[in-house]
Amino acid sequence: MSNHSKNRIIKIVNGKEDVKTITVDGVFLHSKYNPISEANTYVKSNENIYINEEKAVVYGIGCGYHIKALLENTDLNCKILIFDFDKEVFNISKLNGFLDEIISNPRVQIFIGYNYENLHSLTKALSNCKDILIWKPSLKVLQEEYNDIKGIIKDFQISKLAISKYSSLMEENYQENMKVPCRKIDGFIQENTLEKKPIILVAAGPSLELVVEELKQLYGKIRIFAVGRALKFLMENGIKPDMICIIDPIDKIYFEQLKGFETLDVPLCFLSTANNLAVKNYKGPKYIFFNEEKMGTIKIDTGKSVATAVLDIAIKIGANPIIFVGQDLAYFNNKTHSGEAENHQNNIKYKTILGINGEMLSTTEGMLSFKRWIERKIQQNPDTTFINCSKGAKIIGAPAKDFADITHMLI
Template sequence: MTMLKNNLELLKKRYPEIYNEIKDIHVDSNAYQIIQNNEGQKTLKVTLDLYGENKSFFLHSKYHPDVEADRFAREQYKPEFSIQILYGFGLGYHVEKIAGLLKPDSMLYVIENNLMVFRSALENMDLCPILENRNVSLIVSKDVGYISEKVKELIDNNLDKVSFITHPASLKAIPEENEYFKFVMENWNLKKSITDDYDNTLRNNAKENLKLNSPNVGIFFDKFKDVPIIIVSTGPSLDKNIDLLKEAKGRALIISAGSALRPLLMRNIKPDFFAIIDPQDITYNQIKGYENIGIPFIYLVTAASYTVSRYLGPKLVAYYGKYNNSSEHLVDSGGSVATTILDIAIKMGGNPIILVGQDLAYVDGKNHAQYGSHASIYSPELKNMRRVKGQNGEMLYTSLGLLSYKYWIENRIQKEKRIFINATEGGAYIEGMKHIKLRDVISDYLKESFDFENKIKSILKESGIQHVQG
């Protein structure tokens, strides 16, 4: 009996659904090539067309795949969790090693989305130890909806018992047509790497910020129904139309990211609110010299307490997730200051909601506007760089973080029945938004004037804050 036949019979017996999906798959030998080392151990060389370029990589070490798999298993396996969820079957080396570390009452669930890879493993490796192991369960399918449903079910039923493991080379092999699924898996891997020090910083900031007893930003929820709200970020395209925001003043509520505060004030444009969510003390540079301007400052409860404490104007706290302080008013931060402001703007009742300076990509080698506090230059070779469609159909480089914000925005706005406009005039195309130049937005959508200052002052006064515009 050949190895493939034996593997397929075991697969059919235990995983009939996977068998039916894999049995007629023919491996493209140009894209998936088996390479053997001097000892006869095999690895898989994968060559894929990624963003118009052929990229080749190995799923396992060319020289010692078994040794590499053993090290990977010992580094990634967490014995304190009864359920391990692994993305990436590869040729099975690391799967068998992790399975060997499992306790008798533990389970390893292995996800694989690339059927060519799994078929290659069936054809070239003795998978009996994996296929017969009752502590190992396979979730293999080209249907990402099916995979997501299975994983969600596992997490929902075993919330505190799950450890996530990702096999980095396998992430690269996720088919390009499943771009969003690939992003989810990569982002999952990225979030896993958040350090204990970072968590401690969040907790310490929250502890200090809670002492301020600032009113909840929720006092402004539903107070600006059907009022235009402009969210100003510091993407490189902000330099194209920032001066036009003078014409929008008083015709739309302007909420600025902290990084955009300085560029606006340098042009004598005062936003109605500004917001900071970053937990790092370096954010103080965003308000340095403007500590007493009197503009209401929205801060995430975990934002840098050093920065928050030094601002002398009105302050509003935003609670989220586990840092909720039992509040009835919570925000969904989405991970960036712009996504946080977007959620707040929606809850304020804004319509239309207009983005300015939200490039979500690198434009002309920059990721921030000229006077933004985080400006930097990119290299296309940076780890985790991706390509996204631009507003004019061009392909732009973006980072995994920026891509996560783009997807978050797209998912968030699809739930809302109101108008969302991207007036950034550059950068990534955002699904679900109208893409309109800011000058046209001002003439077509901002036809009414509002006394925002007095309305904000009145709401703050009801909450016991004296509003002082500097």
């Protein structure tokens, strides 16, 4: 049996011992020799992802052999969340009876098809799980217009690598930070409500240097939230932000960003695993936040970047419009951050991305990950206006405008 749709050729083929599988344009979704053995091996080799977990998140359903193996190897109280944007393949698999046992299982929740709700559900599931089981053939045959899913998974994997690298340091920071007298982020949000009032979010991209005069004009008239890395530059130019945010676990956050500014009376909002030296030494108001559901407090979606954490806080206080400054997400004038010498490095694998002026700019996978996260956040908040006054990459959903042109509108 074959199905021709959207220029794809989808076939049901017989493997060894009459065990069927599906091919999409010649790509096998399961082994053509022994798909059941392949599924068992795959599940057992990834047991660190689901052992003792309440939920297991999977991308790709295919013919379901790996899902059946997962159900056999997980605890009876473990829920299986399955995502697959390929509705066409799912329908063929379902029609041929591959998935009956899975669909009828009360432990299984299935999200099929490409839509905002499923994208949001996947993002939420990833934010609350240790890892994801990816059935790579399902991802491989996905059509180009559904590349969002590949971006979401890639972003998750990038953040997972960072967490893995600093996991012990983050745990140490968490234990120390929980001893520091501070308030929860809920208090900051309640006291700084900006319902339908503008805010400027200052990241530390190189184009920040180009708008310092406009920032001086707006200083004291409009709220300014800044990432820790931008603090020194702002203070040197007589601009004291209304909030500083840090999330990174390493000591240089203190020595390169907050040292010398410990007595500022500016609220410091910090992730629970942020560098404990910075948190301990800062004497101003302090507010702790978590990037997971914890202790009944408001969760802040960090996107694994301090600039994205600041964005989520701005959204939660009701600011509108939200204006990005220094959020370049690419190399601008051969730099990634303000105040640096040229820092384009030869040992990094670069990507290219469309800039706000139509030019192609160099960027990295990490910066692309932050860009995708910001764009998803914008999509999730259609009633908020976002304006990109940076000079780097285009941000979908945030029209690019010259900061000087909108300054008079903000006063």
